[in-house]
Amino acid sequence: MQTRFDAAQLTDPDTAEAEKVLRKCVHCGFCTATCPTYVLLGDELDSPRGRIYLIKDMLEQNRPATATVARHLDRCLSCLACMTTCPSGVHYQHLIDHARVHVEMTYRRPLHERWVRTLVAKVLPYPSRLRAALALARRVPGPLRRAAWLPPSLRAMLQLANTSAARAHTVTPAPAPAPAPAPALALALSVVPRPSASRSAVPFRSAVPFRSWSWPPLPAGTR
């Protein structure tokens, strides 16, 4: 991809790195097949390639982010599935991280968005606060959870909290003896909102051979 950054812009090391990444993209679109937001929404601007165009345009013109750019970049999950299918080795992670900094520095979000984002930042990283927030969310009556005047993201969170609660009551008990979880999963389970929620991971946990990470031998004749 051709870029048009000027020399002054390229004195910033992050922009210079972003420029190198942008130049590697050949617009092939292979990445769109593995992007969950594109698969779900079907909008090119919610695909890695579309976001790369938005980022390129914003950075090259040194423009403040617009509501449209912020919306499409916010929807990126940073799952980096796109990087696994890119034949050109585009380092999308650098681009999206750099673009997010630019958005935060140049775009003022609407009040309700700022409020919800602050709430999430103050609650989500702390298990005890998250547990308390979930308990509170489950007490909110149904009609209030669906109230049109609530910010859509808060409405979605209230619905989600109650959906998870419903799921947590239909978990399958672990067969004994349960295998010890791998460190990463153990860490993940240790921060789930409440102990019963960790039971919902049991089918997955018991299906994965955590004690042995070596590949099983190939069937005879396939070597």
Ligand code: SF4
């Ligand atoms: S797969 Fe890679 S090179 Fe192709 S459009 Fe996506 S980011 Fe660009």
Ligand code: SF4
């Ligand atoms: S990081 Fe994930 S959501 Fe974001 S563009 Fe890549 S595949 Fe799509």
